[in-house]
Amino acid sequence: MAANTIKMMKSPIPKKSTGSLWLLIIFILFAELMVYTWIRTESTQVLLRISKAEEHLLEKRSYHKTLLAEMEWLKSDARITRIARNRLNLSTVTMEQTIYLSGEDG
Amino acid sequence: MAGDFNIRIRRRIVVIQFLMVASILLLCCKSFDIQVFKAKELSEKAENDYSRNITIKGERGQILDQNMNKLGASIDAVSITACPAKITDPGKTARKIAGLLDIDPNKLKETLSSKRMFAWVQRGVTPDQAEKIRELNIPGIYFENDPTRYYPNRSLAAQVIGFTGADDSGLEGLECRYNSVLEGRTRKISLTRDGNGRILDYEKKRSSELKGDSIVLTLDKKIQFLSEQALEQAVTNHQARSGMALVMRPGTGELLAIAHYPEFNPNNYKVYNREAYRNRAVTDAFEPGSAMKVFTAAAALEKGVTPKTIIFCEKGTYRIGSFTIHDTHSYEWLTISQIIQLSSNIGAAKITESIGDKTLYNCLSGFGFGSRTDIGITGETPGNLIPYRKWSKIDSGAISFGQGISASALQLITGISAIANGGNLMKPLLVKKIISNQGELIQEYQPQVVRRAISPGTAQELKAMMNLVVSREGTGTKASIDGYQICGKTGTAQKVSEGGRGYAKNKYTSVFAGFAPLENPELAILVIVDEPQKQYYGGDVAAPAFKTIMAESFNYLNIPPEKNNNMVALASEGGKN
Numbered sequence: 184m185a186a187n188t189i190k191m192m193k194s195p196i197p198k199k200s201t202g203s204l205w206l207l208i209i210f211i212l213f214a215e216l217m218v219y220t221w222i223r224t225e226s227t228q229v230l231l232r233i234s235k236a237e238e239h240l241l242e243k244r245s246y247h248k249t250l251l252a253e254m255e256w257l258k259s260d261a262r263i264t265r266i267a268r269n270r271l272n273l274s275t276v277t278m279e280q281t282i283y284l285s286g287e288d289g
Numbered sequence: 290m291a292g293d294f295n296i297r298i299r300r301r302i303v304v305i306q307f308l309m310v311a312s313i314l315l316l317c318c319k320s321f322d323i324q325v326f327k328a329k330e331l332s333e334k335a336e337n338d339y340s341r342n343i344t345i346k347g348e349r350g351q352i353l354d355q356n357m358n359k360l361g362a363s364i365d366a367v368s369i370t371a372c373p374a375k376i377t378d379p380g381k382t383a384r385k386i387a388g389l390l391d392i393d394p395n396k397l398k399e400t401l402s403s404k405r406m407f408a409w410v411q412r413g414v415t416p417d418q419a420e421k422i423r424e425l426n427i428p429g430i431y432f433e434n435d436p437t438r439y440y441p442n443r444s445l446a447a448q449v450i451g452f453t454g455a456d457d458s459g460l461e462g463l464e465c466r467y468n469s470v471l472e473g474r475t476r477k478i479s480l481t482r483d484g485n486g487r488i489l490d491y492e493k494k495r496s497s498e499l500k501g502d503s504i505v506l507t508l509d510k511k512i513q514f515l516s517e518q519a520l521e522q523a524v525t526n527h528q529a530r531s532g533m534a535l536v537m538r539p540g541t542g543e544l545l546a547i548a549h550y551p552e553f554n555p556n557n558y559k560v561y562n563r564e565a566y567r568n569r570a571v572t573d574a575f576e577p578g579s580a581m582k583v584f585t586a587a588a589a590l591e592k593g594v595t596p597k598t599i600i601f602c603e604k605g606t607y608r609i610g611s612f613t614i615h616d617t618h619s620y621e622w623l624t625i626s627q628i629i630q631l632s633s634n635i636g637a638a639k640i641t642e643s644i645g646d647k648t649l650y651n652c653l654s655g656f657g658f659g660s661r662t663d664i665g666i667t668g669e670t671p672g673n674l675i676p677y678r679k680w681s682k683i684d685s686g687a688i689s690f691g692q693g694i695s696a697s698a699l700q701l702i703t704g705i706s707a708i709a710n711g712g713n714l715m716k717p718l719l720v721k722k723i724i725s726n727q728g729e730l731i732q733e734y735q736p737q738v739v740r741r742a743i744s745p746g747t748a749q750e751l752k753a754m755m756n757l758v759v760s761r762e763g764t765g766t767k768a769s770i771d772g773y774q775i776c777g778k779t780g781t782a783q784k785v786s787e788g789g790r791g792y793a794k795n796k797y798t799s800v801f802a803g804f805a806p807l808e809n810p811e812l813a814i815l816v817i818v819d820e821p822q823k824q825y826y827g828g829d830v831a832a833p834a835f836k837t838i839m840a841e842s843f844n845y846l847n848i849p850p851e852k853n854n855n856m857v858a859l860a861s862e863g864g865k866n
Contacts, residue, residue, distance in 0.1 A: 227489075242434075251362070259441060260514035261445065
């Protein structure tokens with residue numbers, strides 16, 4: 184009777200253990216799948232963000248180049264001379280505007 | 290009863306198990322088929338959908354003046370491209386885009402109807418047009434930053450710099466000559482896109498290391514501008530056809546300015562006549578007229594004739610064979626110095642008679658006439674100096690005063706510079722150095738003496754003669770600048786008639802060539818005005834422009850006057866313009 188009781192108590196234990204093991208394996212696999220998916224998604228998102236930042240950087244560089252070229256035009260002699268003459272009514276420095284005083288005359 | 294039920298359940302389980310195993314086996318087979326047998330085909334299809342192979346090109350190198358100011362630079366213009374294979378309705382897309390870009394919709398439809406993976410829609414569109422098309426959000430239409438050449442100083446030195454075409458390749462001027470140096474390098478890259486067409490590896494498009502090398506010129510932007518301004522004034526004041534002005538440092542042969550009028554804007558070159566593109570200072574030869582007399586005098590001095598040797602100038606008319614040559618005034622006895630000062634044609638012809646054709650020819654060849662300077666500009670003319678053995682009597686007479694010989698403006702300024710620097714013919718220098726995109730020096734061009742054209746003694750005597758030209762009695766008084774000793778020579782050449790026989794009436798080339806200060810010449814300047822109306826003497830037309838360029842350049846370069854060391858300069862409050 185005692186032996187039978189022991190048998191009855193022992194037999195369900197392995198069944199429970201196998202089910203849990205399977206459950207654990209499935210959980211691990213599912214978790215791995217989820218983590219993998221999450222990493223892939225995050226990686227793609229980061230790639231996109233980097234790519235977007237690079238694009239932004241290239242756009243800014245391009246704009247900077249355009250601004251440098253524009254600056255060259257803004258400081259060009261032709262433009263400055265035209266503004267000086269037409270808007271500010273200035274004249275070009277000529278040799279006649281320099282008076283030379285002889286040292287001998289004091 | 291219960292036993293039957295159990296048996297049925299078991300059978301069902303077996304069937305389901307069988308079906309599941311069969312399904313798994315089928316899946317395995319399909320998977321094997323996809324991954325092994327169809328792998329290549331499918332990966333190519335995926336590549337086509339998500340990857341795009343493109344060739345990127347580095348930006349074109351810059352063209353800089355000697356102070357590193359940008360004369361030609363590249364900026365990014367937006368270009369619209371398409372992947373026709375991804376465009377579902379080419380007709381509708383073409384209509385939408387063509388309306389905004391003002392292009393032919395049928396032609397665009399044809400382009401978009403192909404099954405290619407890449408096609409240009411329009412290059413170099415305005416930011417406004419690009420934005421409007423971007424807002425349409427059409428799948429298969431992309432926007433690229435396409436480098437485009439931009440000349441911030443517009444027409445400044447346009448004939449020297451040249452311009453590039455739609456594919457960013459040099460078409461004219463230095464842009465064409467130095468295309469291989471300036472051109473950016475190319476690289477093939479593969480860009481990956483996600484399902485929405487967004488690029489995942491944009492960093493591959495970085496092309497800074499592919500940028501072309503830059504060239505640094507000897508030109509000085511400020512002196513170039515001053516020269517162009519003075520030249521424009523001379524040409525418009527005298528209603529002339531065109532003009533040229535060159536500024537050179539006599540000691541080194543560096544060209545500080547090469548000005549042309551009429552000018553053109555290389556940013557919009559298509560609206561100008563092709564004639565305007567040419568660097569005429571290098572490509573075109575002209576008869577220099579009396580400016581050549583200094584070289585005739587140089588030949589005489591080298592032969593041993595002194596500046597005080599007197600020559601009878603036949604009272605203004607002299608017959609050579611069947612031709613008669615004239616002076617503007619009637620002269621009798623003139624020294625060699627006076628012949629230069631008063632610009633006597635008869636005197637110059639008689640100098641040649643006394644020294645011989647061969648001596649004159651050798652001297653002119655020594656100054657570089659009749660051969661290219663090898664400045665490195667495409668289409669350079671050697672001019673025309675006939676071998677002396679083929680000269681007729683009138684040829685030797687005419688060549689002595691600058692008719693019957695042709696030279697480029699570059700040859701003439703180089704020859705004048707040789708007198709200024711004491712007799713050394715320098716190789717003209719336009720490109721100073723080539724630098725890499727990182728700013729490292731790749732190649733530097735040093736001043737180079739071609740040969741000794743005349744002795745230092747002869748050069749000194751010629752300088753004194755040329756100084757007399759701008760004196761009160763000379764023909765070039767309008768070139769004199771208070772405080773500086775200027776040396777120069779006027780020239781007025783009749784132009785050959787359009788038929789090529791004889792000289793045209795009332796068509797002249799006015800020339801003034803000179804340098805200053807006398808003792809230590811800093812600048813040599815040549816001004817040429819083509820076909821001026823009413824006034825046509827070099828001393829009236831070209832000399833004032835020479836004076837303006839020289840005076841303003843001295844002002845800019847801080848070259849002080851040399852008349853009296855005790856003089857103190859004070860800026861007056863006002864002044865004449």
